[in-house]
Amino acid sequence: MLMIGDVGVIDDMIHIGDEAMFEAAGDELTARGAVVTGISSVPQETTARYGMPAVGRIGFDGLGREAAEARLAAVWEIAAGRPALAAEDPALAVVDAVAAADGVVVAGGGNLASTWPLHVYERAALGGIAARTGTPLVVSGQTLGPSLTGRDRDLVAGLLREARLAGVREAASHRLAADLGVRARLGVDDASFVGLPGASGASGAFGVSASTAERTGVLVSLSLSLGGAPRDETVARIATLVDEAVDAVGAPARFHAHYGPLTGGAPRGDAVLHEEVRARMRTASSVVPSGDSRSSAQLARSSALLITGRYHPAVFAAPGGVPVLGLVTDEYTATKQRGALAHWGQDAVVPITAADSGGVAQLHALVRRREEIAEEAARRLPPHRADTAAWWDEIAAAFS
Numbered sequence: 001m002l003m004i005g006d007v008g009v010i011d012d013m014i015h016i017g018d019e020a021m022f023e024a025a026g027d028e029l030t031a032r033g034a035v036v037t038g039i040s041s042v043p044q045e046t047t048a049r050y051g052m053p054a055v056g057r058i059g060f061d062g063l064g065r066e067a068a069e070a071r072l073a074a075v076w077e078i079a080a081g082r083p084a085l086a087a088e089d090p091a092l093a094v095v096d097a098v099a100a101a102d103g104v105v106v107a108g109g110g111n112l113a114s115t116w117p118l119h120v121y122e123r124a125a126l127g128g129i130a131a132r133t134g135t136p137l138v139v140s141g142q143t144l145g146p147s148l149t150g151r152d153r154d155l156v157a158g159l160l161r162e163a164r165l166a167g168v169r170e171a172a173s174h175r176l177a178a179d180l181g182v183r184a185r186l187g188v189d190d191a192s193f194v195g196l197p198g199a200s201g202a203s204g205a206f207g208v209s210a211s212t213a214e215r216t217g218v219l220v221s222l223s224l225s226l227g228g229a230p231r232d233e234t235v236a237r238i239a240t241l242v243d244e245a246v247d248a249v250g251a252p253a254r255f256h257a258h259y260g261p262l263t264g265g266a267p268r269g270d271a272v273l274h275e276e277v278r279a280r281m282r283t284a285s286s287v288v289p290s291g292d293s294r295s296s297a298q299l300a301r302s303s304a305l306l307i308t309g310r311y312h313p314a315v316f317a318a319p320g321g322v323p324v325l326g327l328v329t330d331e332y333t334a335t336k337q338r339g340a341l342a343h344w345g346q347d348a349v350v351p352i353t354a355a356d357s358g359g360v361a362q363l364h365a366l367v368r369r370r371e372e373i374a375e376e377a378a379r380r381l382p383p384h385r386a387d388t389a390a391w392w393d394e395i396a397a398a399f400s
Contacts, residue, residue, distance in 0.1 A: 017312030108141025170339025227329025
């Protein structure tokens with residue numbers, strides 16, 4: 001099986017959510033007997049991390065629209081057996097890998113949007129190679145759009161129509177898939193159960209059976225991007241919110257970057273914003289290094305409250321019944337946060353510019369409802385896990 005994800009640690013910077021979706025999909029496929037080869041930005045790093053062979057991406061980085069179209073056409077020509085690329089072009093290894101595979105999986109992600117056309121082209125190219133080599137294709141765990149226009153819309157529609165199965169993770173994406181003429185399965189994010197006992201590849205972790213009394217402190221995972229909000233003012237607003245959260249549920253306040261360095265040193269990525277917020281707080285706080293998907297998931301599920309501007313902290317925490325307050329900067333982040341939380345009966349999402357006003361009000365409402373939130377998550381967990389298992393069974397059957 002050949003699988004693409006937005007993976008590969010570059011310059012020591014890990015994106016935990018992207019790695020988690022790839023890891024979860026790999027575990028599910030392996031549990032069903034597949035031997036997986038990855039497509040990665042850094043193949044050797046992915047091989048070392050997951051113990052699987054890997055090849056590089058086709059490569060649309062830095063290309064304008066015209067150049068991307070020319071490269072897409074050339075890649076599809078090669079897949080159809082007509083020479084169109086130089087012998088050293090990295091796309092050739094991908095074409096060979098697709099042709100040799102029993103199936104191709106486009107693993108979960110939030111990049112099928114006009115915001116990131118290079119990812120649209122990469123996945124459309126891969127789908128076109130699969131179609132031209134007669135290799136079955138499945139797309140799982142995607143966010144579509146919400147901005148998806150023009151050529152990008154056509155390419156994504158083509159990718160999904162070529163797939164034997166297509167899965168999305170929010171109701172908004174499900175509606176967009178229908179608008180594209182695609183019948184898609186709606187389910188939780190593929191990484192929702194990473195590290196949970198009983199999940200494929202799990203080796204024991206903080207379980208969802210823990211009571212609210214066993215969870216402690218406030219976990220904060222922000223995104224460095226503020227969507228154009230005034231930085232100093234927004235940092236102060238977030239600091240006020242986190243202080244209020246510590247007052248409400250108790251210490252510790254822990255900051256954990258989902259996009260950050262693996263080996264310490266000066267703060268980079270999300271950790272830059274974390275340090276700015278910590279400096280403005282009146283309560284004490286600490287930093288938990290970025291680490292890996294499983295330790296990050298355990299951390300989220302062991303907290304009494306999560307405040308997040310990132311998507312996957314919510315994906316990890318909500319199945320464990322942890323109250324989640326999402327801080328959003330635009331329609332894209334709002335679509336993802338609302339979608340992730342809705343699966344578990346939560347809906348506390350506020351603009352990041354209202355962190356110290358609407359955010360504080362939502363915080364106190366979450367604290368009042370924390371027992372109810374935990375009970376609702378426990379009620380929804382078995383059917384979501386059963387649905388996810390059935391989805392991966394269906395994927396395995398599609399390749400047999």
